[in-house]
Amino acid sequence: MSIPLHTLRAGVIGTGFIAPVHIEALKRLGVQVTAICGSTAAARATAAQWGIGEVYGGYDYRGLIASPNVDVVHVTSPNKVHVEQSLAALAAGKHVICEKPLGMTSRETERVVAAVKRGGVRSPVFAVNYMCRFFPAVLQMRAMVERGDLGRIIHVQGHFFQDWLLEETDFNWRVLAAEGGKLRAVGDIGTHWIDAVSFILGARATSVFAHLETFHKSRLRPKGQVQTFARSDPKTMERYKVDTEDFGSVLLKFGKAKHGHVDGVHANASISQVAAGWKCDLAIGIYGTKASVQWNFQDPNEIRVGGRDRPNQILQRGTAGFSDDVAGFTDYPGGHPEGFPDAHKMHYRAVYQHIAGERKAPVRFATAADGHHEVELCEAILRSSKAKGWVRV
Ligand SMILES: NC(=O)c1ccc[n+]([C@@H]2O[C@H](COP(=O)([O-])OP(=O)(O)OC[C@H]3O[C@@H](n4cnc5c(N)ncnc54)[C@H](O)[C@@H]3O)[C@@H](O)[C@H]2O)c1
Structure with a gap:
């Protein structure tokens, strides 16, 4: 049985160029964005702009991941912290959409592959944002x-x-x-x-x-x-x-x-x-x-x-x-252009539908x-x- 996307709640780590692209796309999909993490000033400003309830300043990504109000963690921080933040989210049983590249070296990214594999069929869903x-x-x-x-x-x-x-x-x-x-x-x-x-x-x-x-x-x-x-x-x-x-x-x-x-x-x-x-x-x-x-x-x-x-x-x-x-x-419809923000939206929709539909939708997103x-x-x-x-x- 599939659950409506608006019942899923997202937490976004990062507040730079790409973070608002995630937030805007999620809002267009009706997904709730409940938490934001970044520098204290930027996290507060982003929360105020988008009406996000939970603010994790001082780059406290562990706080965001531990929140009971976050089901899916969006990692939009710089590359060097992707693996550390993705692994922490997976360990907490949270689904993840991680920005590309997945990490700095294949040695560290294979740890993410192993963590997903270890979870077996019950593993949280993990996607890399090759949108x-x-x-x-x-x-x-x-x-x-x-x-x-x-x-x-x-x-x-x-x-x-x-x-x-x-x-x-x-x-x-x-x-x-x-x-x-x-x-x-x-x-x-x-x-x-x-x-x-x-x-x-x-x-x-x-x-x-x-x-x-x-x-x-x-x-x-x-x-x-x-x-x-x-x-x-x-x-x-x-x-x-x-x-x-x-x-x-x-x-x-x-x-x-x-x-x-x-x-x-x-x-x-x-x-x-x-x-x-x-x-x-x-x-x-x-x-x-x-x-x-x-x-x-x-x-x-x-x-x-x-x-x-x-x-x-x-x-x-x-x-x-x-x-x-x-x-x-x-x-x-035709003649009404779609572009970059729409491709992000379609990607997140595919991932969230996969989560909501108990993994039955075909996997087209990058794993x-x-x-x-x-x-x-x-x-x-x-x-x-x-x-x-x-x-x-
Ligand atoms: N898929 C795409 O289309 C696309 C496009 C642009 C960027 N990206 C990816 O998104 C990521 C971010 O890129 P950007 O252009 O937004 O960079 P950016 O420098 O504009 O933003 C990075 C953000 O992360 C924050 N940050 C820094 N260290 C952090 C930490 N330890 N924990 C949490 N937040 C931290 C910064 O304060 C800043 O808000 C990169 O991995 C990049 O490759 C993807």
Whole structure:
């Protein structure tokens, strides 16, 4: 028996760029947001803005997790505390939606996989926020590949370009390996691309060949914390050495999919956080023996289908071009655009429905194992870049 989503209660750890995206999406779903955790001032301000009853200042995430009024914990803090906070939530029997990447190293993320496994069928639900899976266009591309509409998949190509770290004065904790992980551009946004492609293909990457570049060997940083995408005054900054990459060029080989249309597919992706003018330009092209399909995150409501001996088509969400597979993941009619906030909403809806429906809904969201796999991939990409050769994942 399924329970209504509004009976489930969420607690959010973190108050930065992405936390309000979670809160807003949960409110749109009718889920109660009962608790917030962060610095004392930011947690109070966020609680006041959104009408959240319980405030856990001083980064007291244990207090939030222990609250009897929290069923699902959203981990939206920086990467280095994801595993510690996820494990604490799981140990308290709470369901978790953890931001990506799942952690800093595969050694620590395998502890999350083990904790979920230990719980067996009664384990709390655990999801990693690779929400690109929940754009209707991405689900549509996945359905097309699975049905064989594109034939046998031959190759995949794309990029994820941003420019918010283009200047040497642009700073965020992600630039520091100790804070965000050894891979920055690839770990932060490249894994969104890789996870979405794996989801569309129904297969995981098995080997990689990567080249990483750091254009700013040193950068200037402000004294103190900075929120994501915020700018600072260069006069109050200090210089530091950069130990993460600005750009990555990655070749990937994918394994076999159950549906039989993917086996040994070759993919290449460019990942950059220094691509002037491009804010969130995630592009994916899937090329098969019968047809191809392309999609871009910044134009999320349509996909372009290519055929050799017939005119190419633009298929739009909410119209006849999108099939029934996508129906449960879009709320507005064609011509009424949906985008980034909606993909978050659809992801959380899928996870909460899974919780509410006693685990009967199919799992389309990224699990702890998927999150762990992305961290393993990042480590293989780093090894490959150093060794200048193919590395198995
Ligand atoms: N899925 C997505 O689309 C998406 C988009 C952006 C960011 N993210 C992920 O979300 C996470 C946060 O990124 P952001 O851009 O919001 O960063 P941010 O720096 O803007 O915010 C981080 C927040 O965490 C708080 N914080 C710091 N240490 C903490 C601790 N120990 N416990 C609790 N809170 C703590 C900070 O005060 C801040 O409020 C990252 O892991 C990032 O990769 C995901």
